[in-house]
Amino acid sequence: MSDIQAETDLFFVRQKVVEPMPPPTRSSGLIGWARANLFGSVFDTILSIVGITVALLIIIPLVKWALIDATWVGDNREACAANTAGACWAFIHANIGQFIYGRYPDPERWRVNLFFLLLVAGIVPMAIPSAPFKQLNLLYIFIIFPVVSGLLLVGGFAGLPEVDTEVWGGLFLTLVVSYVGMALSLPFGILLALGRRSEMPGVRAVCVAVIEVARGVPLITVLFMASVMLPLFLPEGVNFDKLLRALIGVSLFASAYMAEVIRGGLQAVPKGQYEGAKAMGLNYWQMTRLIILPQAIRIVIPGIVNTFIGLFKDTSLVYIISIFELLSTIRNSLADPVWATSTTPGTGLAFAAAVFWIFCFGMSQYSQYTERRLNTGHKR
Amino acid sequence: MSVADAGRTSSPGVNWLYKPAVRQFVIQAALVVAILGLIAWLVHNTAVNLADRHIASGFGFLNQRSSFDIVTFLPLTAEDSYGRAILAGLVDTIIVSVLAIIIATIVGVLVGIARLSSNWLIRALSTVYVETLRNIPPLLVILFWYLAVIAALPSPRDAITLGSAISLSNRGFYMPKPIFGAPFVWTVGAFAISLVVAYFVKRWASARQMRTGTPFHSFWAGLAIVVALTLIAFVATGAPLSFEVPVKTRFNVNGGLTLSPEFTSLLLALALYTASFIAEIVRAGILAVSHGQTEAARALGLRHGTTLRLVILPQALRVIVPPLTSEYLNIIKNSSLAVAVGYADLVAVGQSVLNPTGQAIEVVAIWMTFYLGLSILTSVGMNIFNRRIALTER
Numbered sequence: 106m107s108d109i110q111a112e113t114d115l116f117f118v119r120q121k122v123v124e125p126m127p128p129p130t131r132s133s134g135l136i137g138w139a140r141a142n143l144f145g146s147v148f149d150t151i152l153s154i155v156g157i158t159v160a161l162l163i164i165i166p167l168v169k170w171a172l173i174d175a176t177w178v179g180d181n182r183e184a185c186a187a188n189t190a191g192a193c194w195a196f197i198h199a200n201i202g203q204f205i206y207g208r209y210p211d212p213e214r215w216r217v218n219l220f221f222l223l224l225v226a227g228i229v230p231m232a233i234p235s236a237p238f239k240q241l242n243l244l245y246i247f248i249i250f251p252v253v254s255g256l257l258l259v260g261g262f263a264g265l266p267e268v269d270t271e272v273w274g275g276l277f278l279t280l281v282v283s284y285v286g287m288a289l290s291l292p293f294g295i296l297l298a299l300g301r302r303s304e305m306p307g308v309r310a311v312c313v314a315v316i317e318v319a320r321g322v323p324l325i326t327v328l329f330m331a332s333v334m335l336p337l338f339l340p341e342g343v344n345f346d347k348l349l350r351a352l353i354g355v356s357l358f359a360s361a362y363m364a365e366v367i368r369g370g371l372q373a374v375p376k377g378q379y380e381g382a383k384a385m386g387l388n389y390w391q392m393t394r395l396i397i398l399p400q401a402i403r404i405v406i407p408g409i410v411n412t413f414i415g416l417f418k419d420t421s422l423v424y425i426i427s428i429f430e431l432l433s434t435i436r437n438s439l440a441d442p443v444w445a446t447s448t449t450p451g452t453g454l455a456f457a458a459a460v461f462w463i464f465c466f467g468m469s470q471y472s473q474y475t476e477r478r479l480n481t482g483h484k485r
Numbered sequence: 486m487s488v489a490d491a492g493r494t495s496s497p498g499v500n501w502l503y504k505p506a507v508r509q510f511v512i513q514a515a516l517v518v519a520i521l522g523l524i525a526w527l528v529h530n531t532a533v534n535l536a537d538r539h540i541a542s543g544f545g546f547l548n549q550r551s552s553f554d555i556v557t558f559l560p561l562t563a564e565d566s567y568g569r570a571i572l573a574g575l576v577d578t579i580i581v582s583v584l585a586i587i588i589a590t591i592v593g594v595l596v597g598i599a600r601l602s603s604n605w606l607i608r609a610l611s612t613v614y615v616e617t618l619r620n621i622p623p624l625l626v627i628l629f630w631y632l633a634v635i636a637a638l639p640s641p642r643d644a645i646t647l648g649s650a651i652s653l654s655n656r657g658f659y660m661p662k663p664i665f666g667a668p669f670v671w672t673v674g675a676f677a678i679s680l681v682v683a684y685f686v687k688r689w690a691s692a693r694q695m696r697t698g699t700p701f702h703s704f705w706a707g708l709a710i711v712v713a714l715t716l717i718a719f720v721a722t723g724a725p726l727s728f729e730v731p732v733k734t735r736f737n738v739n740g741g742l743t744l745s746p747e748f749t750s751l752l753l754a755l756a757l758y759t760a761s762f763i764a765e766i767v768r769a770g771i772l773a774v775s776h777g778q779t780e781a782a783r784a785l786g787l788r789h790g791t792t793l794r795l796v797i798l799p800q801a802l803r804v805i806v807p808p809l810t811s812e813y814l815n816i817i818k819n820s821s822l823a824v825a826v827g828y829a830d831l832v833a834v835g836q837s838v839l840n841p842t843g844q845a846i847e848v849v850a851i852w853m854t855f856y857l858g859l860s861i862l863t864s865v866g867m868n869i870f871n872r873r874i875a876l877t878e879r
Binding site: 142143145149152153156157159160304305306307308311318321322323324325326329330333334336337338339340341414418419421422424425432436439447448450451454455457458461462465466469 | 628857
């Protein structure tokens with residue numbers, strides 16, 4: 106190349122490589138992006154203008170309400186009543202202890218904090234795919250943690266004063282109800298799903314009946330049933346704790362939904378896997394435990410997490426049998442005359458929405474991450 | 486019995502305990518006995534408990550006078566029986582569910598398509614909508630409308646009004662109530678007839694297009710037929726429709742058609758909450774149609790809208806309809822959250838029947854029967870629709 110250049114001194118032969126020109130501004134940078142994404146056609150432009158208007162109509166009042174006009178400090182309703190155009194964050198600040206712990210006695214709140222810590226210690230390593238000791242972790246999540254935290258929270262031994270479940274409440278109770286629901290619905294859901302796919306018509310009929318009835322009625326009626334009918338069903342003198350009744354109702358309900366998710370996974374395992382396992386001489390339970398379930402559950406992790414999200418949201422319904430989880434704790438304190446103003450309900454519900462949203466959005470992001478991680482197919 | 490089973494059961498030298506048929510029979514018999522035993526034990530306990538509490542079981546209480554003072558769509562007075570009150574609750578449940586299903590479907594489909602828009606802003610807005618609504622409990626959405634929006638509206642005296650007929654206040658949404666005269670039947674009849682005519686026009690147009698390839702604007706023609714025929718009948722019978730306008734008194738508004746705050750907040754919450762799920766279903770359904778279908782349609786020269794209508798949507802519907810059915814069922818079930826704001830639906834009425842009578846088992850049985858019935862009706866209807874659009878394989 107250089108030889109040729111050296112040999113030729115023709116004027117029309119370029120001696121240097123020309124720098125590439127920048128792309129036209131109409132198709133690059135901010136303008137290009139806007140042309141492609143906002144003003145591609147006449148219809149697109151109209152949509153964009155409508156969209157901008159809607160966005161501004163929502164965002165500006167929201168920011169004004171939540172930040173600019175908000176009342177941040179105050180000891181009672183005086184501060185907020187004077188300023189009803191903005192949120193009353195002072196109300197949240199004053200009641201935050203109640204929202205987290207319910208009426209759990211003040212000097213014992215460290216037990217709830219320890220419960221939170223133990224919960225995180227079990228779930229975080231489980232959620233990280235590369236974390237070691239998964240079997241131990243499962244043991245911790247399903248047996249050690251529930252037993253330890255149950256003893257810790259109820260107390261009544263070794264100098265720990267007993268705390269009646271009547272005073273449990275707030276976010277803490279929301280987490281207790283949803284955790285128990287999740288931890289019980291998984292094994293029961295698996296059993297129901299296996300039963301529904303069983304070759305034995307008797308077993309199948311029972312499982313189908315349980316699943317379809319529980320899925321066909323609202324959770325509220327299941328909770329009512331647990332609250333008004335369970336006492337009738339049991340012999341005289343046997344009395345269940347109210348919270349325990351709610352937990353039974355929620356778990357039964359969640360198990361039915363979980364069963365359908367797991368069944369989807371069981372159906373997605375290729376038939377050859379079943380046949381291969383049988384050919385190896387494994388019996389039913391060995392085949393299920395070692396070959397089928399590990400594959401089936403892996404496939405439906407996103408579905409399981411979605412069921413968990415639904416369950417987490419549904420815990421807000423236990424208020425119906427007067428158990429005060431986060432939402433009902435907040436709703437109760439809205440009626441508190443110390444804080445009642447016209448802006449308090451909006452503030453309290455916005456706070457509740459934010460808490461629920463963080464948990465549910467976190468779970469749904471995790472489910473999408475798992476979906477991407479497990480997705481080995483080709484995407485366009 | 487298959488060949489393999491026959492071989493297994495008849496093989497010699499195998500202990501009968503290991504025969505699958507025997508083991509299956511034993512397991513199932515044990516399960517059935519256990520369940521029957523459990524049920525017998527529960528029934529016995531219940532009978533003892535009820536006797537102790539002097540509660541007579543049975544559905545006789547349904548004929549007793551309810552003395553309820555609740556507002557329902559079906560007119561209900563204090564003289565009516567418990568049975569009639571429960572029926573009114575069922576009607577309320579059905580009304581709010583059906584309306585919520587219609588609104589949720591429309592909003593959901595629009596948002597779902599908007600999620601795939603090439604316009605960044607529209608995509609972002611619809612994503613924010615879906616991700617916000619999907620991740621908070623429906624009960625919270627209902628309370629939000631009820632406590633934070635409708636309760637914060639001005640009182641009837643300074644209501645937001647549109648003209649004098651429509652007003653919005655913290656007592657609800659008031660609008661003129663249509664009053665149909667007797668000859669209005671003719672208008673309804675004309676409407677029905679015009680639908681049939683439009684259907685035959687559509688059939689003729691499709692047949693002609695199949696034969697000759699000439700397209701016909703059957704949608705616009707059909708619309709014109711329906712509108713024209715209905716209008717002609719309406720005018721010819723002397724426009725038998727008048728409106729009862731709500732009248733504002735000092736503290737309240739009387740007459741007209743009222744949407745109570747309870748009903749409005751429940752309806753809006755159910756519809757908007759479920760729409761976020763339907764949007765995701767629609768989006769997933771459209772994405773599930775292979776991209777080759779779009780490319781092939783474009784290669785054949787179909788326009789963008791025609792591609793969507795004739796190629797993408799029919800295939801997407803197959804993916805959309807089954808999960809859509811379960812969202813409809815969720816609306817029906819979530820309508821029971823009415824009890825949180827005091828809208829008199831099946832659960833709320835049931836609860837008010839339960840308190841004075843103590844008939845827990847009967848009321849729960851009524852709830853379960855009606856909800857299961859509604860669920861089954863909805864699934865059967867949607868399954869018929871599903872079968873119509875399902876892939877017909879040769």
